Amino acid sequence: xxxxxxxxxxxxxxxxxxxxxxxASCTLFFSPFLFLPGLVDNPDLCGxxxxxxxxxxxxxxxxxxxxxxxxxASIGVYILSLILITTFFFxxxxxxxxxxxxxxxxxxxRTFSDKWKIEYRALPQVPxxxxxxxxxxxxxxxxxxxxxxxxxxxxxxxxxxxxxxNPKGLAFALSAVGLVNLALLFLLGFFATKGRAYCQFLCPIxxxxxxxxxxxxxxxxxxxxxVERSRCTGCNICARNCMTGSIKMVDRVAVVDQLSCMSxxxxxxxxxxxxxxxxxxxxDEDPKRKKKGIDFHPQPEWQAVYAAAVSKEK
Amino acid sequence: MPLNRFLLxxxxxxxxxxxxxxxxxxxPDPDGCFSCHSLEGLDYIDKKGVLRSASINKxxxxxxxxxxxxxxxxxRQIRDYPHKVENGEVNxxxxxxxxxxxxxxxxxxxxxxxxxxxxxxxxxxxxGLTGGNRLREEKEAADPSCRFCHPNELxxxxxxxxxxxxxxxxxxxxxxxxxxxxxxxxxFGGHILRRFIGSRWNKNDHNxxxxxxxxxxxxxxxxxxxxxxxGKKEKVGPRFILASDSxxxxxxxxLLETNVMQxxxxxxCHAPKEFRHGVxxxEEKEAAxxxxxxxxxxxxxxxxxxxxxxxxxxxxxTDLHDIDMIPVIxxxxxxxxxxxxxxxxxALIALLPIIIILGGGSLLWWxxxxxxxxxxxxxxxxxxxxxxxxxRKPKNKVKKKVAKKIKPxxxxxxxxxxxE
Numbered sequence: 001x002x003x004x005x006x007x008x009x010x011x012x013x014x015x016x017x018x019x020x021x022x023x024a025s026c027t028l029f030f031s032p033f034l035f036l037p038g039l040v041d042n043p044d045l046c047g048x049x050x051x052x053x054x055x056x057x058x059x060x061x062x063x064x065x066x067x068x069x070x071x072x073a074s075i076g077v078y079i080l081s082l083i084l085i086t087t088f089f090f091x092x093x094x095x096x097x098x099x100x101x102x103x104x105x106x107x108x109x110r111t112f113s114d115k116w117k118i119e120y121r122a123l124p125q126v127p128x129x130x131x132x133x134x135x136x137x138x139x140x141x142x143x144x145x146x147x148x149x150x151x152x153x154x155x156x157x158x159x160x161x162x163x164x165x166n167p168k169g170l171a172f173a174l175s176a177v178g179l180v181n182l183a184l185l186f187l188l189g190f191f192a193t194k195g196r197a198y199c200q201f202l203c204p205i206x207x208x209x210x211x212x213x214x215x216x217x218x219x220x221x222x223x224x225x226x227v228e229r230s231r232c233t234g235c236n237i238c239a240r241n242c243m244t245g246s247i248k249m250v251d252r253v254a255v256v257d258q259l260s261c262m263s264x265x266x267x268x269x270x271x272x273x274x275x276x277x278x279x280x281x282x283x284d285e286d287p288k289r290k291k292k293g294i295d296f297h298p299q300p301e302w303q304a305v306y307a308a309a310v311s312k313e314k
Numbered sequence: 315m316p317l318n319r320f321l322l323x324x325x326x327x328x329x330x331x332x333x334x335x336x337x338x339x340x341x342p343d344p345d346g347c348f349s350c351h352s353l354e355g356l357d358y359i360d361k362k363g364v365l366r367s368a369s370i371n372k373x374x375x376x377x378x379x380x381x382x383x384x385x386x387x388x389x390r391q392i393r394d395y396p397h398k399v400e401n402g403e404v405n406x407x408x409x410x411x412x413x414x415x416x417x418x419x420x421x422x423x424x425x426x427x428x429x430x431x432x433x434x435x436x437x438x439x440x441x442g443l444t445g446g447n448r449l450r451e452e453k454e455a456a457d458p459s460c461r462f463c464h465p466n467e468l469x470x471x472x473x474x475x476x477x478x479x480x481x482x483x484x485x486x487x488x489x490x491x492x493x494x495x496x497x498x499x500x501x502f503g504g505h506i507l508r509r510f511i512g513s514r515w516n517k518n519d520h521n522x523x524x525x526x527x528x529x530x531x532x533x534x535x536x537x538x539x540x541x542x543x544x545g546k547k548e549k550v551g552p553r554f555i556l557a558s559d560s561x562x563x564x565x566x567x568x569l570l571e572t573n574v575m576q577x578x579x580x581x582x583c584h585a586p587k588e589f590r591h592g593v594x595x596x597e598e599k600e601a602a603x604x605x606x607x608x609x610x611x612x613x614x615x616x617x618x619x620x621x622x623x624x625x626x627x628x629x630x631x632t633d634l635h636d637i638d639m640i641p642v643i644x645x646x647x648x649x650x651x652x653x654x655x656x657x658x659x660x661a662l663i664a665l666l667p668i669i670i671i672l673g674g675g676s677l678l679w680w681x682x683x684x685x686x687x688x689x690x691x692x693x694x695x696x697x698x699x700x701x702x703x704x705x706r707k708p709k710n711k712v713k714k715k716v717a718k719k720i721k722p723x724x725x726x727x728x729x730x731x732x733x734e
Contacts, residue, residue, distance in 0.1 A: 037620030046565070047572045053565075068616060072569065072576045113683055116675030119695030122702045123483040133398065142589055144632035148565060172563075174641040176658035191672040193692055193699075236704045249705040 012269035020029070022103030028237075029100045030160040031169065045153040045159075051076040051223070052153065052204045056141045069124050076211055080205070088216040090223045091278065092265030095199060095209055101156045102199045105189025106243060118187065120197040121245025124258050129200065133207040152198055155181040163202070194243035200260065210259045217304040218304035219257035220281040225256050225263055226302040231275035238276055248291075255306040277302065347385040350395065360399070360446055368445070382408070382419065405441035430460070430591040438462070456537065457691045463523050470508055481507055498701035517570050524580040531560040542597055552653070556640050564641040576616070583611055589672050607633070607701075 011019070019235070028035045029045065042049050054073040070077050084095040095102060106245070109117065140147060148154060154172070159182065161169020172178040188197040199206045216222040234252030246260035247267055254276065267276045281302040322600065348370070356368040375381055386392060387410055391401040402430045407419040407427035417561060429441045438457035439447070470478050481488075485503045493499060515523075527533055534555040538547040553560075561567045561580070569577030585593045586602050594601035601610040608630045612621035621630050638658050653659070675693075697708040 042572055047569050048574050058618075058620045058623070058629065059625035060620040062619055065619045068576065072574060112676040113679035114690040115694055116672050116679060117692045117694070118672070119692035119699045122695055122698035142629055143628040146565075146632060171641045172639075174643055175563075176638040176653070176656050176662070177636075177641060178639075179642075180658050180661050180665070183662055183669060186669045186673070187665060191669065191676070236706070239703050245699075245703060248703050252705065 012266070014265050014269055018264060021097050021109060022100060022107060025098050026100040026104055026160075029264050030157050031075045031166055032164040038215075046148070047072055049079065050153070051080040052151065053147050055137070056147060057138045060256045080208075081233040083205070083209060083277055084212045087212045088222065090208075091216075091261070092209050092213050093263065096262035096264040099199075099205075101152050102196060102203065105185065105192070105198065106195035107257055108190045109192060109195025112190070117191050117193045118197070119193045120188075120200060121193060121242070123201075125200045125245060126257070129202075129207050129210070131262075132202055133204055136204055140257055144156075149177055150184070150202070151182065152185065152203070154179070156186055159185070194245075196243045196262075199262075200244055207299060213261065214258045214305075219310065220283055221278050222304075223278060224258060225261050225265070225267060225278050226304045227254050227256055228275050228277070228279060228302055229253050230299045230300070231273050233273055233275070235272070237270050237272075241266050243271050249252065256304065257306075258304055344384050345392075347384045364449070392482060398442060399446050402444045403441065403447075404443040406443070407440055419524045426589045426591055427460070429589050432595045433591060434595055435591075439584060458527065474508075478504075478508060479508070479509075517575055517577065517582065518573070520579040521567075521570060525558050528580075535646060539595070552646050553635060553637055553644050556637055556644070557635050559640045559644075560635040561639055563636070564634050566634065574692055578617065582614070582617075586611055586614055 008016075027033050029037065034043070035045060037049055040049060045051075050073045054066075054069045054077060056069075088091050125195075135149065155178070158169045158172040158178065162173040163169070164284060173182060184198075188202070189195050192198075213224075217224050232251060232253045234254075236249050238254050239247040239249055243266065244260045244262050246257040246262075247254050248257065249255070256267075257278075263278055265278050268278055279302060281304070282299055351368060351370040352372050354369050355498060358366055358368060360366055388404045388408075389402050390405075390408070391403065393401075407422070407424050409422040409424070411423045413419065414421050430438075430440060435457045438455060439451050439459035439461075443451070443461055445461065448461075452462060478696060482504060485507065489503055489506075490499055493503075534557075535548065537554065539547070539550050539551045539554070541548045562571070566578040566583075569575075570579060571577075581590050582599060584601075584603055585591060592600075594603075596603045596605075598604060599606070601607065607695070609622045609627070612618040612630055618629075620626055638656050642653065654666075691697070691708070697711060700706055700708045
């Protein structure tokens with residue numbers, strides 16, 4: 001028991017808050033309380049609150065079809081827009097801090113030993129994610145493979161349902177599709193290092209959110225996980241702790257992939273050298289104190305995107 | 315009591331009595347049926363020994379769908395009384411009470427009955443409907459009769475009544491500008507207005523009606539369908555029996571469940587045309603759900619307009635009654651082994667061993683593993699992570715390489731030693 005308490009104490013403070021928010025959002029979004037979907041009389045995260053179906057593309061689709069699809073998921077449209085706008089300015093707050101569907105597997109996974117998990121983070125996640133995303137957007141609808149079949153926004157709430165004794169949840173958890181979904185939840189969630197493999201590879205919201213995150217990262221006023229390269233010692237503790245595998249050591253300096261980063265802040269918490277921070281870049285790019293072109297105090301760069309850094313150095 | 319108060323009371327009573335007279339006039343009983351049937355306790359015992367009530371509650375009848383229709387318009391064979399039970403039979407396919415003013419011909423349900431007769435439910439009763447036949451009709455017949463789905467319910471539901479009344483007050487100005495004359499406005503104004511205000515049945519009501527039978531597994535398990543190849547009648551499979559359950563798992567069903575009316579009801583796909591009674595088997599060419607007609611059915615207005623695009627031909631064939639979405643364990647499972655052949659089951663069998671190994675390992679670690687804080691890398695993929703992401707060589711690989719280098723040296727030196 002003491003060990004557990006010590007373990008909890010060892011968690012960096014910002015992460016404790018993040019875990020608490022995820023746990024709270026699980027109770028708000030899922031059965032038996034189901035508070036937030038309940039506000040719009042929805043028993044789960046499907047139908048009018050679905051945020052991952054209305055932008056599917058079908059050959060020959062007309063604007064009227066798109067509007068009708070958006071009308072069906074009217075609340076989902078608002079939620080997704082809100083998520084994407086927040087992401088643009090502050091990084092992927094929804095994915096990292098709120099999303100109960102991605103957060104739950106992460107929290108469960110963190111209670112297991114890292115040894116008995118599958119390490120997905122070395123896989124080329126960007127091509128896999130956007131490859132699957134394009135298949136999800138165009139090919140699957142065209143072939144009539146329901147986007148809902150492998151949706152974890154159905155699976156995880158339904159499994160919660162099953163535990164709270166709701167017959168509907170049990171009915172899903174015991175169906176062939178439900179069982180495979182459950183197995184995938186284990187393999188891509190509970191038994192994945194840091195538990196975010198589904199977010200990394202399959203989540204369509206994550207894919208969209210990642211694109212917006214990358215887009216906003218180019219601007220200097222947006223808050224992102226940024227690296228001050230001159231402070232990085234190359235100890236790689238951030239890369240080891242990064243739950244989405246978006247930090248890679250390139251020439252012994254941490255580099256953040258903004259297509260995958262969720263701004264979960266853990267790298268900032270574990271870095272002993274303050275080389276990473278969730279912040280905006282200094283707006284004045286040129287150092288103010290200059291004497292004959294020599295900087296007395298080089299201003300920190302706080303780069304979010306690596307490619308820009310390289311081109312500058314060259 | 316002062317005189318003017320008394321007068322007021324009398325006037326009020328007179329007005330009330332006038333209104334009751336009016337109400338009675340709106341529901342005439344020209345054949346005098348109510349002189350007997352309105353009596354309470356008009357009971358008799360039929361040939362089978364079942365006690366039956368022939369009493370009709372006037373209030374119930376008048377407020378029902380056919381409340382303004384004289385009895386003999388439907389019960390035509392009754393000429394005098396007391397009448398025989400058989401003479402009371404009703405045929406829904408006959409012409410009836412109202413004259414359609416633009417054509418001047420009596421309205422009839424004939425076309426509806428014809429469509430219904432051609433449908434899968436066509437063996438149900440559309441004539442011979444009497445109170446005495448009700449038990450046979452409801453319990454013994456396999457197919458639904460007209461009356462089974464269309465009980466004589468309120469013409470305008472209570473919830474719609476205030477809205478109806480408000481609109482009815484504006485009838486003269488709204489409809490009367492074109493449709494003049496008493497027949498149109500008086501007889502049909504209300505009729506048409508009610509349909510405008512919202513059809514009595516919404517999609518959920520349709521589904522509820524279909525589900526009275528189709529959600530009943532026991533009842534559906536008894537259904538027999540003709541096998542097209544052998545020509546023999548066979549019991550239906552689990553796909554048919556569980557059709558209502560599998561529909562409920564689709565987006566169509568789930569939307570309607572949460573009152574988002576863009577979802578599709580049973581009838582929307584199975585009988586979208588004409589009078590919406592022509593439900594046919596998928597195999598039949600005229601069926602809306604036949605492979606060749608599916609695109610058109612899905613592309614109905616307000617639904618999947620793009621369904622007719624040639625590239626979407628697979629989309630149209632999406633399985634909307636997928637039994638893989640229904641619990642493996644259910645009341646018809648024992649005789650359904652075919653479901654084990656599903657691709658999902660195979661996928662599950664492939665995934666399970668990995669979960670068991672990882673789960674077992676995690677459990678052992680939980681129980682006996684050391685909780686000391688140290689850098690651990692995963693058994694599966696940990697090495698790749700170290701090499702690609704952190705940029706360092708995994709420890710065990712370094713060792714192996716050293717061992718490999720030593721081995722050949724030692725063996726060759728041994729050989730040399732032997733040679734010497």
